[in-house]
Amino acid sequence: ETGVTQTPRHLVMGMTNKKSLKCEQHLGHNAMYWYKQSAKKPLELMFVYNFKEQTENNSVPSRFSPECPNSSHLFLHLHTLQPEDSALYLCASSQDLASGSDEQYFGPGTRLTVT
């Protein structure tokens, strides 16, 4: 148990669907992250939130829309996705970005398949 949970663990959606991924951390952290993990590619940082404020959007297409209502929860809203968006989406948290010297704790990921 990492203290970071993600739901759902698996998701299959059509290109016209709208769905959301949820991440929750129970560690009292203030920074949260979304990553995309595709086969044979480095983990791609998508979004960073620090104290609920988005601090980084790594040129992610607008069909991915993050939301961070509080420091414990992070959502990734999905709409009109493409088959190439199929991947493992990982959420992570860390204490905060102030020092940059703390480790990130990862959730188990959501395996997304776009048909």
Added chain:
Amino acid sequence: AQSVSQHNHHVILSEAASLELGCNYSYGGTVNLFWYVQYPGQHLQLLLKYFSGDPLVKGIKGFEAEFIKSKFSFNLRKPSVQWSDTAEYFCAVNAPGDTGRRALTFGSGTRLQVQP
């Protein structure tokens, strides 16, 4: 932006063999360095980290890594691998003094397969 290179994409070893996985980064300033491991079907977890001090860092499960600043390297080592070390290993770096580079940048990973 900083980048991380892991040149070994897939490594196959027999049990008891020694392991060294390469990691090089490109950033001229102060860095923090990490190795994460992802066992089959499990989440990413921290193996070890370097922030400052002794450049030889010891982590969990007998792993260690050495930071060589002049070579921009942070190679992971283990003297004798076990079948249970079969996993994917990721090197990561961030730059704590640069507000735009505090999030981790990961390498592409090295898949280690240990044969019994």
